[in-house]
Amino acid sequence: MSAEVPREGRTPRLWSRADAVFFDVAMAIVRGYGYVVHGLRVTGREHLDAVGGGVVTVSNHVHYLDGPWAAGQFRGRRAAVTSQPENFRLPVAGFLVTHLLALALPRTPGELRTFEERLRRVLDAGQGVHVFPEGELVMYDTALRPFRRGAFAYACRLGVPVVPMVFTYGARPWWRPRPPIRLTILPPERPRGAAPADVAELLARCRAAMDAVVRERRGVAARW
Template identity: 30%
Template sequence: MAELVYRPAIGLALTLFKAWDLKIDCRGSENIPRSGGAVLVSNHISYLDFIFDGLAALPQKRLVRFMAKESVFRHKISGPLMRGMKHIPVDRNQGEAAYAHALDSLKSGEVVGIFPEATISRSFTLKSFKSGAARLAQEAGVPIVPVALWGTQRLWTKGHPRNFRRSHTPITIRVGEAIEASKDKYAGAITRQVRERVQELLEAAQRAYPVRPKGPDDTWWMPAHLGGTAPTPEEVRAADAH
């Protein structure tokens, strides 16, 4: 299948990364299967996460089809790109169509990317995981590959202005070993296993991250439990409820 949009988009992204002099530390890409379907599951802390998750799959020569909210596909700029790269639109009021689309992609040997937290975590900690990724992997008979990202929130995240002029920003990516989604197991149990593994990878990425806040005005991107000033999960829930 010709990739008239995806591969040029990758080339553009790599050019921008070089121009920004991003310090990308990606480990574990070999855990992404070189062929066949797989569900790639990642934490979500930035609007750019799908780009860096896709970057992790490049050494294995895989293109990831991400599930993303349907409104992104209606945008005059992002819409043509998302459709051209064959990503999967998700209408939260009609999730069955997106599920069927993703299932077909997996059965045809594609890698499908899912953010099981559904939205960006403003606390930069893991939110609860929805079970859709586990159910898809079970039904398609494919493995789940856990991924953790760190540093992407410093470029562009919810509640903060994007900063594409920030150069030399480290981005840490950790890809874990594939997890079998056995049909004999409860989808909720697989989801908990995947979340635990993503948490482990996230903590490893945070430990490996080479930069710490430079002063009181640079602590916003660190979670509260690590000494930063990002809102706690409890504060985020309270604000959402309000």
């Protein structure tokens, strides 16, 4: 995530002006590409719009573009997507990841402190952070895999809601090479405390809501 060098007497912005503009333009392009090429359809955006202030969103990780598709659902604000550090070093994709306001997942104690500072600043500013609790991408696999606790621990610690999102696939029409993608945005789940038991309870609550969507869509599993 590119940072603007703060000048004396000014409050540093979360992102440089160039990165903010790049994000807004890229999100419009990525949303359009998803709608036209992948048949992306979104339901429940009102649940995200109704959340005031900082918010953590989580989803399953089933496509190379599902991070931008999720971040692109924010209206009037922006969302930073967490990403593996190696993605920032890819020849072309690394440039895109860097300037799409991504947050590199920490690997060392020093990186953890930097990550937590940036995450807190984003949420305190009323913006969003999108996390894939499954960790790794598995293309077109909508069966929920085990969740890591990080996103839910930060939500509990910072007192912000979690909005679960679920990517599923519809029945493939004869003229599409891949099944159409559905993104379901669910009502926010709010933390009840910051203890380890509260983190586990919030994770379980979000996963149960997401799993209900997966089960509902299971009868129209992707075919290609």
